[in-house]
Amino acid sequence: MDGRGRPACIQSDLSVDGFAGRVKLDGPCKPSKVLHFRGVPADATEGEVVQLGLPFGHMTNLVLAKKKNQAWLEMVDVQSAQAVVSCYHDRPPQIRGRTVYVQFSNYDILKTEASQQGAQAALQAAQQLMTNVDDPKTVLRVIVENMLYPVTIDVLKSIFSRYGQVLKIVTFSKNNTFQALIQFSDQIAAQTAKVSLHGQNIYNGCCTLRIDFSKLQALNVKYNNDKSRDYTNPNLPSGDGQPAMPVDAQGAGSMGLSAAGLGAFQAAVPFSLAGLNAAAGLNAMNAAGLRLPGQPQTGAVLLVSNLNEQKVTPDALFTLFGVYGDVIRVKIMFNKKDNALIQFADAAQASCCLTHMDKLKVWGKNIKVAPSKHSVVQMPKEGQPDAGLTKDYTNSPLHRFKKPNSKNHHNIFPPSATLHLSNIPPTTTEEQLQDLFQQHGAVVAFKFFQKDRKMALIQMGSVEDAVHALMALHNHQLAETSHLRVSYSKSTIAPSYSSQQLQSQQLQMLVPATVDLQPTDLSP
Helix, strand or coil, X not given: CCCCCCCCCCCEEXXXXXXXXXXXXXXXXXXXXXXXXXXXXXXXXXXXHHHHHHHHCCEEEEEEEHHHCEEEEEECCHHHHHHHHHHHHHCCCEECCEECEEEECCCCCCCCCXXXXXXXXXXXXXHHHHCCCCCCCCEEEEEEECCCCCCCHHHHHHHXXXXXXXXXXXXXXXXXXXXXXXXXXXXXXXXXXXXXXXXXXXXXXXXXXXXXXXXXXXXXXXXXXXXXXXXXXXXXXXXXXXXXXXXXCCCCXXXXXXXXXXXXXXXXXXXXXXXXXXXHHHHHHHHCCCCCCCCCXXXXXXXXXXXXXXXXXXXXXXXXXXXXXXXXXXXXXXXXXXXXXXXXXXXXXXXXXXXXXXXXXXCCEECEEEECCCCCCCCCCCCCCCCCCEEECCCCCCCCCCCCCCHHHHCCCCCCCEEEEECCCCCCXXXXXXXXXXCCCCEEEEEECCCCCCCEEEEECCHHHHHHHHHHHCCCXXXXXXXXXXXECCCCCCCCCCHHHHHHHHHHHHHHHHCCCCHHHHCC
């Protein structure tokens, strides 16, 4: 602070998204249209910084250095900047409860080489708000189109909180479309979220956000549950006779996540801009401890129909469906053996499996997979005929997703003709593996990983052949202490040939040049 109680310019080194500079003044800075904000919270958004300058006129550029707790805001002219400094001189503003100090910057203009989408969205939102000051709106109406995967309140909260403080959320279905109303603490946060997220996908290729302003001025939330949430009133009842759902300051809600768990969840949100595929995103959410109880579309139990009665077994279904989640129980219907119930560890895994397995061809028939009305699969009562058609796999060592954050959570792909093999002993040869897989269909190509011969890719003649091979050979014992691991791969490989095959192919190519054609060979 200088002798008159005003913040003095301090030396500052920074390099933020293409903006670099060095301030070297020890005394008060001369008036400039660029403002320097110090003490900015690390979790502050661009919209919250822009809001400090909004009452004083147009703003043309913004740089937010979160790690340095600083920001630079360029006003349209020096007079507007002077008004900001004069106003906040005696009454420093606050962002998220933390006092922020404002002074003139040593820069006359901000020049950013790299694009800052968040800053530009916040400035654009402010510009639109200034043209419509008389009609402040803080409630967004969000429509989720092409919703192939579950979208929960917590997913929405995590995404929209990037642009400001979310106060309330209400979700509902209208015309068979999932919709939500989201209330922000201020209009600039709502506008910034609208500008930034409209048309974006929550998951790659699906769950597209269509956003406009709601006619409602505020939301009236009566219950904290899976369909509505008031983050300003954590003591609301759940509406089903149960105690109020815990809603912490960050809005973790009914999922019961700790602060660390919520942070892991936020890092794992399968937002399309993060470059995650949908299946990986769902399983990353599982790894963070998230459960999806509020989705009526899919519970933890699936109904599978049109199975091959002559070949289906509980173990085969456990292996087949276990690619997409930890199967807890399997029940093949005693009086209708082409139907079965599959219970997963949670609804997210069941939803992921339904997406990839429905209409898959297995044992010559296209199976049908749908949500079941049952919440659990019951074991047969003592003395009840079952013929071994119901099995419990709760303690199975073959669950693929029991270890949080394992590679399996991020390597889930649709059924494909190419299979990924792992845990191959060093003594096992390519010929042995090809002979093994040829018992279940044609083998088109094979390739060991160059850097790790414990893994390989094998390409079958069809997806159905690959499905049959996976069911039969996953956990197949190759050595005394080695069991083969099989999963679907997104890769394809070019056919590989042995030296004998190459010689044979070369001879076939030479034959036409050394054979005397007979007159009959020349007939049209």
